[in-house]
Amino acid sequence: MSTTVTPESFAMVDFDAARIVDVVEHLRGRLQLPDVDICIEVDETTPMGRVRLARLDPLTVRVESGALEDPKAPRQLSEPGAAEALGRLLLAAADRLDPAFGAPALDAELPGGVAMAWDVYGVARLGRAGYGVSQQRRRYHFRNRFGFTDRADRAFDRLWDGDDLRYEDLVAIAADAVSDESALTT
Amino acid sequence: MKRILPVEELARDERFVRVDLLSRMADARKPSDEDRKGSQAMRPDDAASSDGARALMHGIFMGEIQALEGAGRTCWDFDIGTAHDEAPFELKLDMARQCWDEARHVEISVKLNEWMGTEIGEFSESTFLYEAACNPDPVLRLTGVNRALEGLAIDIFSSMRSFGQLAGDPVLEFCEDWMLADEVTHVKMGSDWLRRITADDPERRKNALEFQKIVDKLFSLGGFRGDDDESPIKLARRFRELAGFDQAEIDEIADLAHQALEEAEARRAASYG
Numbered sequence: 001m002s003t004t005v006t007p008e009s010f011a012m013v014d015f016d017a018a019r020i021v022d023v024v025e026h027l028r029g030r031l032q033l034p035d036v037d038i039c040i041e042v043d044e045t046t047p048m049g050r051v052r053l054a055r056l057d058p059l060t061v062r063v064e065s066g067a068l069e070d071p072k073a074p075r076q077l078s079e080p081g082a083a084e085a086l087g088r089l090l091l092a093a094a095d096r097l098d099p100a101f102g103a104p105a106l107d108a109e110l111p112g113g114v115a116m117a118w119d120v121y122g123v124a125r126l127g128r129a130g131y132g133v134s135q136q137r138r139r140y141h142f143r144n145r146f147g148f149t150d151r152a153d154r155a156f157d158r159l160w161d162g163d164d165l166r167y168e169d170l171v172a173i174a175a176d177a178v179s180d181e182s183a184l185t186t
Numbered sequence: 187m188k189r190i191l192p193v194e195e196l197a198r199d200e201r202f203v204r205v206d207l208l209s210r211m212a213d214a215r216k217p218s219d220e221d222r223k224g225s226q227a228m229r230p231d232d233a234a235s236s237d238g239a240r241a242l243m244h245g246i247f248m249g250e251i252q253a254l255e256g257a258g259r260t261c262w263d264f265d266i267g268t269a270h271d272e273a274p275f276e277l278k279l280d281m282a283r284q285c286w287d288e289a290r291h292v293e294i295s296v297k298l299n300e301w302m303g304t305e306i307g308e309f310s311e312s313t314f315l316y317e318a319a320c321n322p323d324p325v326l327r328l329t330g331v332n333r334a335l336e337g338l339a340i341d342i343f344s345s346m347r348s349f350g351q352l353a354g355d356p357v358l359e360f361c362e363d364w365m366l367a368d369e370v371t372h373v374k375m376g377s378d379w380l381r382r383i384t385a386d387d388p389e390r391r392k393n394a395l396e397f398q399k400i401v402d403k404l405f406s407l408g409g410f411r412g413d414d415d416e417s418p419i420k421l422a423r424r425f426r427e428l429a430g431f432d433q434a435e436i437d438e439i440a441d442l443a444h445q446a447l448e449e450a451e452a453r454r455a456a457s458y459g
Contacts, residue, residue, distance in 0.1 A: 012213075012214050012215050013215070044215065045215055045216070045218075046215055046216065046217055046218050046221070047213065047215040047216075047217070048217055048218070048221060048234070049234060049237065050234065065215065071241070071308060071309045071310065072203040072205070072307075072308075072309065072310045073203070073205070073310070074205060074209055074210060074213060074310075075213060075215075112231075116233065119233070134303045134305075135303075136300070136301075136302075136303035137237075137240070137302070137303030137304070138303070139303065140236060140240070140301070140302045140303045141233050141236040141237075143353070143355065144230040144231070144235070144236045144353045144355070145230065145231055145233075147354055148353070148354050148355050148356065148357075
């Protein structure tokens with residue numbers, strides 16, 4: 001199974017494609033990802049930090065350079081940061097490749113907030129696999145989205161401590177995080 | 187104790203990493219056309235905004251440390267007097283009062299960083315605030331730091347307070363509000379001292395305002411601060427009025443921010459050849 005990173009060399013950031021491959025290979029082993037080819041497409045023209053799953057076959061992640069960048073060193077690769085940014089997407093991809101998880105099609109729009117709930121579930125699993133992640137950072141993101149309430153915090157804890165969750169669990173927990181379910185439609 | 191302490195000698199432990207402004211400005215990357223078309227303002231439902239707020243809060247924390255160091259140096263660096271390299275006792279008293287505020291802001295910022303899931307030193311430090319506080323003329327220090335950079339702090343605190351309000355985050359909202367109130371006082375100190383010290387010295391006032399203009403333009407941060415609702419950091423007109431800026435001065439800062447945006451765009455376009 002291969003891992004490829006494009007571009008092979010970078011002009012606007014000081015990233016090394018081989019080091020990104022190493023990060024993905026480490027994730028592949030540690031997270032016991034399915035045996036599939038993985039393509040990482042880096043957009044080095046933007047400092048923004050979005051990451052998204054573009055295709056499942058081959059498994060393709062599109063990432064903006066800011067998501068892999070060291071916050072203390074402009075334009076330099078952060079391997080721990082890359083592991084977190086790519087790891088949660090690769091775990092989400094593994095979820096999608098597991099029929100028992102019950103994910104909708106990749107191009108289907110997720111109900112509001114479910115993507116964030118999935119992120120929390122992914123980052124928590126990364127933490128349990130030994131990667132350095134910040135629970136408080138994710139809780140802050142979650143609170144911004146769902147509210148600074150005990151209800152939202154309980155939902156967050158269920159995601160963070162969750163194991164073997166299914167897509168329908170994520171939808172239910174996201175719905176439970178807000179007292180007014182209409183908030184999920186935004 | 188040394189006077190005019192060089193920026194390189196500021197005490198920091200191993201958690202802090204400095205990145206100079208030139209290195210930041212050498213970045214040829216730019217947000218996509220799609221990103222630039224949309225609103226740049228922080229939104230609670232956008233995970234990127236949460237991380238943006240975290241980075242900004244860490245920047246505020248570093249700024250508070252340097253503001254404390256800068257105001258403290260102004261108490262120490264000058265003999266009491268009215269010459270260009272001296273400072274009135276009452277000005278030093280105001281700077282001592284400001285140190286008290288800034289020390290409290292540092293503590294508030296540490297707690298806010300914890301609240302937002304940010305570690306001290308997680309982001310790099312820029313030392314531009316302290317560097318502006320090294321000017322050998324106390325009036326230029328007050329225009330560069332109190333009016334220009336603390337003015338920027340007013341805009342940032344006001345924007346962060348709005349973000350806290352939108353997200354329903356009472357901790358962020360109230361902390362930013364309390365610090366904002368102090369910043370208005372600090373900026374007003376700068377405005378008042380500029381007018382008092384240069385009342386009979388139009389040339390010195392002109393130089394001080396020119397220095398402020400340079401700092402204001404530089405720290406419009408390529409259009410990051412602007413006068414419209416779409417800007418990540420919005421020019422806080424009302425609070426600037428309270429801090430002693432007149433409408434013409436506020437309009438001028440808005441123009442400088444617009445120029446900074448255009449120049450940043452031109453630099454990016456040129457870097458693409």
